[in-house]
Amino acid sequence: MKVVSSKDFKLEREVEYGTPEQNQAVKEIVAAIKKEGDTALLRYTEQFDRVTLTPNQLRVTPEELQAAYGRVEESFVSAIQAAAANIRAFHARQKRNSWMDLQPDGTILGQIIRPLKRVGVYVPGGKAAYPSSVLMNVIPAQIAGVPEIVMVTPPSTGGKEGIDPYILVAAAEAGVNEIYRVGGAQAVAALAFGTESIAPVDKICGPGNIYVALAKREVYGAVDIDSIAGPSEIVVLADETAEPAYVAADLLSQAEHDEMASAILVTPSQSLADSVAAEVERQLQELPRQAIARSSVENYGAIIVVESMEEGISVVNRLAPEHLEIVVEDPMGLVGSIENAGAIFLGAYSSEPVGDYFAGPNHIIPTNGTARFSSPVDVDDFIKKSSLIYYSKEALLRDGKTIIELARREGLEGHARAIEIRLKNEGKGGDGYGEQ
Structure with missing residues (x-):
């Protein structure tokens, strides 16, 4: 892992928007799904996933969901239940309520909060399957009150056995019972526009590969999306009190996600920098996903040595990382200086996987500097x-001429006349429609 000074480190990271060929392929897939529905969906599933299905086989059955429990360890079920409880407790505190404010003149202003009706959750199945992402997408939607939550995932996340049973168990524990065995750009398009088998949704969320990301961008506008997620990122801001083995392990915890994942240490301590570099290499030798992690740290990893902690904070704020660990003697003392970070982990024992799986906050976090x-x-x-506006007669008579003034300054006479006709009817007008 290379050790550089802050002056030699290029902070800007190129945002991944796909090659022209990838973008064109996604456009063609989306167009085909819109035109052909299930026919195109099944064709692409056979082409890309090498799984042949009929329309009746697209939806996962209740029996399959139940059978998945027999394919996972009881300890996993207990773990997923405990994690779900923490995630629910955290997100329950975020729930909003509608409100109305009654003024003395009878005016009522307010805001009506409603859940989306139908949400689609994409669960990937490429380099790894992520049951935790099921919980992180589904539970906030449930707390918001979304009545229909549908999940899609590639048909062979579990290899020849079909969908990964851990994903199915996580879905069942989260309360999802509408699941389809489709993935890729074709699944995103099916969620957005609907097919004979899959009803369209209002919003699509969940991570995926570049084709999934490009498809979400392609359908945005027809439906809402959570974000265009980039590769995972971690920045560790540490001083000489940090344990090198802990820091190295946390950097590798993100590097093993993807060859394009970014793992960066920022420190004013040259001795820590050297120790972490050696420790990363040692731990890499024993990591099952060594090839992926090594590619990540060699191409997108760095140890940045700064002259002071103040400079380190400045570097962090410019990076605006997805995950930030602050591993210093007094981590709480630095929190107020952090302006840009998706999730902040404080202290030696708040390792990033604590947030990924269990603590409660969501692990779907802005990447590529978008935490800014x-x-x-x-x-x-x-x-x-929805905004709520009820204006009383008294309020309109009081404010009407001011509204007319603003409308005419923008050249929108129809707006002005809609107010003026009411004032004239109540004997409060008199300026005349045509006078400006």
Whole structure:
């Protein structure tokens, strides 16, 4: 893992938007699903997943869900139940309520909060299957009150056995019973526009490969999406008190996700930098996903040595990482200085996987520096808001001429006249329709 000074490190990371060929392929897939429905969906499933299905085989049956429990360990079921409880407790605190404010003149202003009606959750099945992502997408939607939650996942996440049983058990524990064995761009298009077998949704969320990301971008506007997620990122801000073995292990916990994942240590301690570099190499030798993690740390990893902790904080805020660990003597003392980070982990024992799996906060977090302006998935992602306006006669007579003034300054005479006709009817007008 290379050790560099902050002056020699390029902070900007190229955002992945896919090659022209990938973008064109996705456009063709989406267009085919819109036109042909199930026919195209089944054709692409056979082409890309090498699984031949009939329309009747697309939906996972209740018997399959129940049978999945027999293919996983009881300890996993207990773990997923405990994690789900923590995630529910955390997200329950985010729930909003509708509100109305009654003014003395009879005016009522307010906001109506409603859940989305139908949400689609994409669960990937490429380099690894992620049951935890099922919980992180589904539970906030449930707390928001979404009545229909549908899940799609590639048909062979579990190899020849079909869908990974751990994904199915996580879905069952989360309360999802509408699941389809489809993946890739074709699944995203099916969720967005519907087919004979899959009803369209209002929003699509969940991570996936580049084709899934491009498909979500392609269908955005027809439906809402959570984000265009990039590769996973971690930044560890540490001082000389940090344990090198812990820091190295946490960097590798993200590097093993994907060859394009980013793992960065920022520290003012040259001795820590050298020790972590050696420890990363030692631990890599024993990591089952060594090839993936090594590619990540060699191409997108770095140990940045800064002159001071203040400079380190500046580097962190410019990186705006998905995950930030603060491993210093007084981590709480630095929290107020962090402006841009998706999730912040404090202290030596708040390892990033604690948040990925168990603590409760959502692990679907902004990547590619977008923590500068966006936030982790939460209950708000699954609601819509309507403004409520009730103006009394008294209020309109009081404010009408001001509204007319603003409308005419924008050249919108029809707006002005809609108010003026009411004022004239109540004997409060008199300016005349045509006077400006």
